[in-house]
Structure formats: structure tokens, C-alpha cells
Amino acid sequence: MKNQNLYNYIISIADNSLILAQRLGELCGHGPTLETDIAGTNISLDLIGQTRNYYQYAAKIQGEGKTEDDLAFLRLEREYKNVLLVEQPNDHFGYVMGRQYLFDVFHLLFMTEMLNSKDETLAAIAKKGIKEVSYHKRFSGDWIKRLGDGTEESNAKMQEAIDDLWVYTDELFDITEADAAMISEGIGVDTSKFKELYYTEILALLTEANLTIPESKYFTRGGKKGIHSEHMGYILSDLQYMQRTYPNMEW
Amino acid sequence: MSNEQIKNLEEIFEARIARDEKIEPKDWMPEKYRKTHIRQMSQHAHSEIIGMLPEGNWITRAPSLRRKAALLAKVQDEAGHGLYLYSACETLGVSRDELYEQLHTGKAKYSSIFNYPTVTWADMGAIGWLVDGAAIINQVPLCNTSFGPYARAMVRVCKEESFHQRQGFEIMLKLCNGTQEQKDMAQDALNRWWWPSLMMLGPTDAESIHTEQSMKWKLKRKSNDDLRQQFIDQTVPQAELLGLTIPDPDLKWNDEKGVYDFGEIDWDEFWQVVKGHGPCNKKRMKDRVSAWDNGKWVRDAAMAHAEKKEAKKLKEAI
Ligand SMILES: [Fe+2]
Ligand SMILES: [Fe+2]
Ligand SMILES: [Fe+2]
Numbered sequence: 001m002k003n004q005n006l007y008n009y010i011i012s013i014a015d016n017s018l019i020l021a022q023r024l025g026e027l028c029g030h031g032p033t034l035e036t037d038i039a040g041t042n043i044s045l046d047l048i049g050q051t052r053n054y055y056q057y058a059a060k061i062q063g064e065g066k067t068e069d070d071l072a073f074l075r076l077e078r079e080y081k082n083v084l085l086v087e088q089p090n091d092h093f094g095y096v097m098g099r100q101y102l103f104d105v106f107h108l109l110f111m112t113e114m115l116n117s118k119d120e121t122l123a124a125i126a127k128k129g130i131k132e133v134s135y136h137k138r139f140s141g142d143w144i145k146r147l148g149d150g151t152e153e154s155n156a157k158m159q160e161a162i163d164d165l166w167v168y169t170d171e172l173f174d175i176t177e178a179d180a181a182m183i184s185e186g187i188g189v190d191t192s193k194f195k196e197l198y199y200t201e202i203l204a205l206l207t208e209a210n211l212t213i214p215e216s217k218y219f220t221r222g223g224k225k226g227i228h229s230e231h232m233g234y235i236l237s238d239l240q241y242m243q244r245t246y247p248n249m250e251w
Numbered sequence: 252m253s254n255e256q257i258k259n260l261e262e263i264f265e266a267r268i269a270r271d272e273k274i275e276p277k278d279w280m281p282e283k284y285r286k287t288h289i290r291q292m293s294q295h296a297h298s299e300i301i302g303m304l305p306e307g308n309w310i311t312r313a314p315s316l317r318r319k320a321a322l323l324a325k326v327q328d329e330a331g332h333g334l335y336l337y338s339a340c341e342t343l344g345v346s347r348d349e350l351y352e353q354l355h356t357g358k359a360k361y362s363s364i365f366n367y368p369t370v371t372w373a374d375m376g377a378i379g380w381l382v383d384g385a386a387i388i389n390q391v392p393l394c395n396t397s398f399g400p401y402a403r404a405m406v407r408v409c410k411e412e413s414f415h416q417r418q419g420f421e422i423m424l425k426l427c428n429g430t431q432e433q434k435d436m437a438q439d440a441l442n443r444w445w446w447p448s449l450m451m452l453g454p455t456d457a458e459s460i461h462t463e464q465s466m467k468w469k470l471k472r473k474s475n476d477d478l479r480q481q482f483i484d485q486t487v488p489q490a491e492l493l494g495l496t497i498p499d500p501d502l503k504w505n506d507e508k509g510v511y512d513f514g515e516i517d518w519d520e521f522w523q524v525v526k527g528h529g530p531c532n533k534k535r536m537k538d539r540v541s542a543w544d545n546g547k548w549v550r551d552a553a554m555a556h557a558e559k560k561e562a563k564k565l566k567e568a569i
Contacts, residue, residue, distance in 0.1 A: 025323065028303060029300070032545070032549035034330055034334055038327055149552075149559060150554075150556040238312050246314070249429055
């Protein structure tokens with residue numbers, strides 16, 4: 001492939017949205033209120049929309065005549081490059097909102113930078129995505145405030161989720177070989193530029209929500225290299241079920 | 252109020268309905284009208300949200316990104332339908348929480364069709380095509396029902412349901428133009444959903460209660476059997492277009508009557524499912540109740556946070 005780095009770069013961004021959408025898709029009809037079910041579905045839908053744009057573009061760059069679905073459904077686990085954060089399970093609503101918020105803050109900063117990408121397609125995806133992602137962040141941030149501030153029980157549960165998910169935040173800023181190449185070409189987003197901002201923003205909201213940031217400086221990483229948590233195989237079993245069981249068919 | 256006065260009000264009320272005027276929540280209405288509407292609208296709302304479960308079952312396994320997005324959008328629409336309908340109920344002075352309570356304790360019913368399992372992807376097609384199709388037949392007449400909020404909710408709901416129906420048909424069409432495995436999957440789904448869809452239009456007229464009153468209030472405009480006939484006559488040509496066989500050996504065009512004759516419906520099965528012994532009644536209820544119970548701390552937190560915020564605002568104002 002002529003443009004392997006660009007392809008890898010797009011895939012890793014797309015996989016974040018895909019796997020998070022997949023996690024949200026598990027919840028529909030099982031949430032605490034009808035309104036949160038609607039919002040969760042809506043966020044999942046936005047993310048799927050983004051992945052379609054990314055995979056279509058990646059398939060074009062790859063130039064092997066593959067489709068968005070080939071890329072979304074027919075890779076091996078090690079070829080998915082999403083961060084570990086987005087594959088974490090829906091243990092309870094605090095985890096769902098915690099995972100969402102920790103990703104959304106990153107995602108919005110990322111999209112805002114991607115607007116300036118020299119790659120027109122990526123800039124266009126960002127332009128459309130920013131509105132969606134701002135809404136996601138407002139929704140998840142508001143819930144973190146409600147849960148952190150609400151009752152003793154909700155505060156404890158929200159804190160539990162933040163404590164557990166915190167270890168996955170640092171990986172968001174890992175720079176792979178493809179990332180570095182794309183940054184140097186003015187196509188990729190240099191995430192180191194807003195790493196501090198990311199943590200400052202989160203600290204402010206968590207403080208407002210009577211929550212604290214874990215003391216530990218140990219972080220877990222691997223997804224961006226394709227080394228996933230044990231959850232990933234199960235996520236892919238669902239995701240790939242139809243495509244693997246009935247290969248080469250149209251739906 | 253004397254009996255005489257009430258009778259007078261009732262006469263004025265019935266005359267308004269007869270003139271096709273809409274009844275609004277603040278208007279005087281007979282208690283029975285209020286109760287019947289709460290029952291029917293909440294049953295409808297419950298059906299929308301229980302209906303999210305069998306289709307939600309396929310969101311993570313949808314075969315393509317396009318289908319996944321469409322299914323998410325559909326299930327989201329159903330949640331929205333639930334929302335409008337609960338809101339319409341609330342205008343009659345009953346809270347959503349009370350209605351949930353009735354659902355979760357089994358006091359309130361929901362459409363029995365959702366007690367059947369969705370076992371293959373083709374079920375997403377069959378549900379859209381047949382179940383949303385039958386729902387439209389039930390609901391289009393309600394766009395002109397006498398209670399304003401219900402009628403308005405139905406206009407919006409029906410528009411979306413007909414979109415769902417087309418989408419379901421399109422899923423079937425794709426399968427039917429596909430491989431033998433896909434065609435078999437489509438036929439199998441039709442075999443399983445056909446009879447329950449016919450039952451969805453309600454018990455046969457001889458066994459149906461409250462029909463006369465409902466006709467007067469425009470909650471019902473055609474009998475169950477007429478609606479069923481309409482559904483069959485509309486759906487058979489669509490099945491032919493798909494190249495699928497309706498699983499009824501007695502199905503035959505009746506030239507004299509200009510409708511399809513069809514075989515006997517297994518009403519024992521219908522009543523079995525209605526009474527709680529269908530393949531998924533227990534699972535649907537368990538899923539609903541556990542979503543509600545597991546969400547309690549979240550709803551409590553939202554309430555507590557809102558109260559604290561309110562109190563803070565008040566304190567600042569003083
Ligand atoms: Fe609906
Ligand atoms: Fe409906
Ligand atoms: Fe529908």
C-alpha cells in the first residue's frame with residue numbers, strides 16, 4: 001500500500017468510535033430511564049456514522065476494492081487498534097458515563113485539532129463530528145455531575161468507575177509510528193498539544209462533581225498496538241457474528 | 252354535581268365527539284373515558300418500550316454498518332414513541348412511574364407479539380415488515396381519534412412506523428435476492444412471525460370486549476377482524492413480490508368477496524401468550540424490571556442533584 005501510515009492512522013481513529021458504539025449498542029432498552037436510552041442510542045448512532053466515513057476513506061486509500069464492512073467486520077483482533085478505554089464493559093451506569101466522558105473530552109479536543117488537517121477528508125469528518133461530539137461530552141459530563149453530587153451511593157459508584165477507568169486515559173495520548181508520520185505531514189493530530197488541557201478539564205469537572213482523581217501514576221496500555229483486554233474477543237464475536245457465519249453475502 | 256347535571260355534561264361531551272371535535276386534557280370528560288384512555292395509551296406505550304428489547308437483541312450483531320445504524324435509529328424511534336405516549340397519559344393525571352409500576356407488576360399488558368424471540372437477522376426484516384405493518388393498520392385510524400394528545404402522537408408515530416415497515420421489507424428483499432441460505436432465513440422468519448402478526452390485530456370480534464364504546468369514542472374505527480383482513484390483503488402481494496410463501500395452506504383469493512380467505516388462527520396459542528406463557532414473557536419482564544431496579548440509584552441521584560441545585564439557587568436569591 002502506498003499510504004500505509006495514513007491507512008493505519010484512520011483505522012485506529014475509526015476503531016475507537018466503532019468499539020465504543022458497539023458497547024453503547026448493548027444497552028438499548030436496559031438503561032435507567034427512557035431518556036438515557038434514547039441519548040445512548042443517539043450517541044452510538046453518531047459514532048457509527050463517523051466510522052462509516054472513516055472506513056470508506058480507509059478502504060479507498062487501501063485500494064484493494066474492500067468495503068467499509070470488510071474493514072469494520074473482517075479483521076483479526078490484533079488488527080483492531082482502538083484504545084483499551086472504549087472496550088471496557090458496561091458494569092453499571094457510572095462506568096458507562098465515566099468511559100464516555102473520559103473519551104468525549106479527548107474526542108472533542110482531537111476533532112477540534114483535526115479540523116486543521118491537511119487531509120481534506122479528515123478535516124471534513126471533523127467538521128461534521130465536532131457538533132456531535134460536543135453534545136456527547138455535554139451529556140456525559142452532566143451525568144457525572146449528577147452522579148457525583150447526587151447521593152452518597154451514586155457518589156461512591158461514580159468514584160469507583162473513575163478509579164477503575166483512570167488507568168486507561170494515558171493511552172489516549174500514545175503516539176504510534178503511523179501517528180508520528182501523520183503528524184509530521186500535517187495530517188495527523190498532535191495529541192501531546194492538548195494532553196495537559198485534557199487532564200485540567202477533567203480535573204475541573206470531577207472536582208465540581210465531588211469526585212477525585214486517583215493518586216496512582218500507573219497506567220495500562222495496549223489497544224493502540226492491537227493488544228486488547230480479555231473483553232475484546234467477546235465484543236468481536238458479536239460484532240463479527242453475521243459476517244463470519246455467512247461470508248461474502250450482501251445484507 | 253347532580254346526576255342530572257352529569258348526564259347533561261355527558262350529552263354535550265358525546266355530541267362534541269360526534270362532531271369530530273377533539274377532547275383536550277383540561278376539558279371535562281367522563282371518568283370512564285379518562286380511564287379507558289389511560290389504559291389504552293399506556294398499553295401502547297408499554298408495547299413500544301418492550302418492543303425495543305427483541306430488536307435491541309440484534310444491534311450488536313447487525314451484519315453491516317448501514318444495517319446497524321438503521322436498527323439503532325429504529326429502536327431509538329420506538330423509545331421516542333414510548334415517550335410521547337407516556338406524556339399523553341400524563342396529561343390525564345397519571346405519572347410515568349405509576350404506569351411503569353403497572354407494567355412491572357404485570358398489571359398492565361403490552362402487545363403479545365414481543366413475547367416471541369428474535370433468533371435470526373431475518374427477524375429484523377420480518378418484524379419491520381409484518382409487526383410494524385400490522386401496527387400501522389391498527390394505528391392509522393387513531394390519527395383521528397377523539398382525544399387530542401393521542402391523535403397528535405399517532406400522526407407522528409405512524410409516519411415513523413411506515414418508515415420502519417419499508418425498512419423491514421427492504422431487509423427481506425435483500426435476503427430474498429441473496430443466497431439460498433439467506434432466502435431460507437427469510438422464509439423461516441415469515442413462518443414464525445406470520446401467525447403472531449395476525450393475532451396482533453386482536454381477538455376475533457366475537458370475543459372482543461369494549462368494542463362498542465371504543466367505536467363511539469373513535470378509539471376503534473374498524474373491528475379486529477376487518478383490520479386483520481386488511482392486513483392480509485395488503486401483505487400477501489408483498490410476500491409474492493419477495494418470492495416467499497405465506498405459511499397458510501388455506502390462504503386463497505376469494506374472487507366473489509374480493510379478499511383473501513385464510514386458515515384458522517390458533518387462538519389457544521394467542522391466549523397462552525397473553526396470559527404470560529409465551530416463549531419470552533418472563534425474559535422481557537425480567538429485563539425491564541432489572542433495568543428499572545438497577546437504574547434506581549441513577550434516578551435517585553438525578554433527583555437529589557436537582558434538589559440540591561434548586562436549594563442553592565434559592566439560597567443565592569435570598
Ligand atoms: Fe413504534
Ligand atoms: Fe406502535
Ligand atoms: Fe416501529
